[in-house]
Amino acid sequence: xxxxxxxxxxxxxxxxxxxxxxxxxxxxxxxxxxxxxxxxxxxxxxxxxxxxxxxxxxxxxxxxxxxxxxxxxxxxxxxxxxxxxxxxxxxxxxxxxxxxxxxxxxxxxxxxxxxxxxxxxxxxxxxxxxxxxxxxxxxxxxxxxxxxxxxxxxxxxxxxxxxxxxxxxxxxxxxxxxxxxxxxxxxxxxxxxxxxxxxxxxxxxxxxxxxxxxxxxxxxxxxxxxxxxxxxxxxxxxxxxxxxxxxxxxxxxxxxxxxxxxxxxxxxxxxxxxxxxxxxxxxxxxxxxxxxxxxxxxxxxxxxxxxxxxxxxxxxxxxxxxxxxxxxxxxxxxxxxxxxxxxxxxxxxxxxxxxxxxxxxxxxxxxxxxxxxxxxxxxxxxxxxxxxxx
Numbered sequence: 001x002x003x004x005x006x007x008x009x010x011x012x013x014x015x016x017x018x019x020x021x022x023x024x025x026x027x028x029x030x031x032x033x034x035x036x037x038x039x040x041x042x043x044x045x046x047x048x049x050x051x052x053x054x055x056x057x058x059x060x061x062x063x064x065x066x067x068x069x070x071x072x073x074x075x076x077x078x079x080x081x082x083x084x085x086x087x088x089x090x091x092x093x094x095x096x097x098x099x100x101x102x103x104x105x106x107x108x109x110x111x112x113x114x115x116x117x118x119x120x121x122x123x124x125x126x127x128x129x130x131x132x133x134x135x136x137x138x139x140x141x142x143x144x145x146x147x148x149x150x151x152x153x154x155x156x157x158x159x160x161x162x163x164x165x166x167x168x169x170x171x172x173x174x175x176x177x178x179x180x181x182x183x184x185x186x187x188x189x190x191x192x193x194x195x196x197x198x199x200x201x202x203x204x205x206x207x208x209x210x211x212x213x214x215x216x217x218x219x220x221x222x223x224x225x226x227x228x229x230x231x232x233x234x235x236x237x238x239x240x241x242x243x244x245x246x247x248x249x250x251x252x253x254x255x256x257x258x259x260x261x262x263x264x265x266x267x268x269x270x271x272x273x274x275x276x277x278x279x280x281x282x283x284x285x286x287x288x289x290x291x292x293x294x295x296x297x298x299x300x301x302x303x304x305x306x307x308x309x310x311x312x313x314x315x316x317x318x319x320x321x322x323x324x325x326x327x328x329x330x331x332x333x334x335x336x337x338x339x340x341x342x343x344x345x346x347x348x349x350x351x352x353x354x355x356x357x358x359x360x361x362x363x364x365x366x367x368x369x370x371x372x373x374x375x376x377x378x379x380x381x382x383x384x385x386x387x388x389x390x
Contacts, residue, residue: 021148022084022145026091029167033091034097051101052105055112056109057341061116061334063112063333068334080112080113080114081110084107085172115337116334116340120336122134122135123332143312147255147256150251213335222377222380223282226370226374227370228370232354232358232367234251236301240297257305257307258313269322281311281313282311285308285371
């Protein structure tokens with residue numbers, strides 16, 4: 001199997017694996033560190049995460065555009081993963097929430113810096129018949145890190161008496177391993193075009209964008225406006241009676257399923273078409289969120305989280321493979337960055353709406369809203385006319 005995988009794809013996947021191990025070791029314990037060690041209110045935790053995610057959202061588009069403009073990929077990816085590694089040390093040394101904010105800002109700046117260029121590197125190693133497999137494989141390795149990281153954090157907390165700073169220091173190790181592999185084993189294709197004006201000018205005016213990309217982008221934004229933070233799924237699990245530790249295990253279970261299914265669903269999208277797989281993913285999401293709204297027992301949580309992982313596997317990598325059908329590779333980082341920025345900003349709005357509905361109407365109403373928006377996007381995509389003409 002590995003002989004069929006381009007070297008850059010395999011190495012970038014392993015780099016993402018190590019980086020996600022490091023990030024997911026830290027992510028679940030940062031709120032505890034802030035509230036229990038630094039004694040800051042929960043409102044400050046929300047401000048920190050809001051600024052961090054906004055930084056990543058804007059960075060994906062800006063640095064994706066700059067990557068295309070410069071015709072460079074690897075330097076952006078190296079810088080992005082390097083900044084994320086540095087943030088682990090800053091977190092370990094933090095003595096106030098301002099330093100945690102700085103660490104999270106640097107970490108998310110790194111994500112924004114690398115994401116579009118990394119996806120463009122993956123696309124350069126793919127062809128029309130294996131794009132879904134390439135992005136699905138990368139998603140699988142990335143998700144595997146999301147399974148391993150929390151388990152490592154749990155073991156470290158158990159054996160070292162809840163030493164949170166130790167976790168931050170140790171998370172630096174897998175992060176640095178990933179940067180080392182990236183620097184020495186990923187090779188960027190040389191630009192063989194003659195100097196002079198670029199063959200494909202990057203057009204940022206909305207009406208100049210590829211029509212099929214615009215339609216898919218708008219439909220995706222509609223869906224994202226109902227796709228709130230996964231934290232609401234955990235809160236719903238607790239709302240239905242699960243203990244905190246058990247609720248966290250459901251998060252790991254969902255990551256296991258998305259890891260297992262991302263690559264085969266990527267392969268399936270190469271055979272039957274990315275649109276069909278992605279559309280099915282939207283329908284799964286709608287059904288899962290509707291079920292989260294109507295269930296009265298925590299028993300069903302153990303079935304819904306794996307299905308949610310299946311939705312992730314059917315959409316995350318597949319969406320990038322689908323977008324690649326509409327764009328020229330020389331503009332791929334810009335398009336990927338624009339897409340991911342729009343999705344992230346709309347998802348942030350979705351979380352605000354879900355929080356309002358949860359607090360002022362009912363927990364179920366937040367999930368009815370998400371289910372409706374996903375079904376709306378499903379209908380638009382099912383009947384929308386998209387072509388793969390670049």
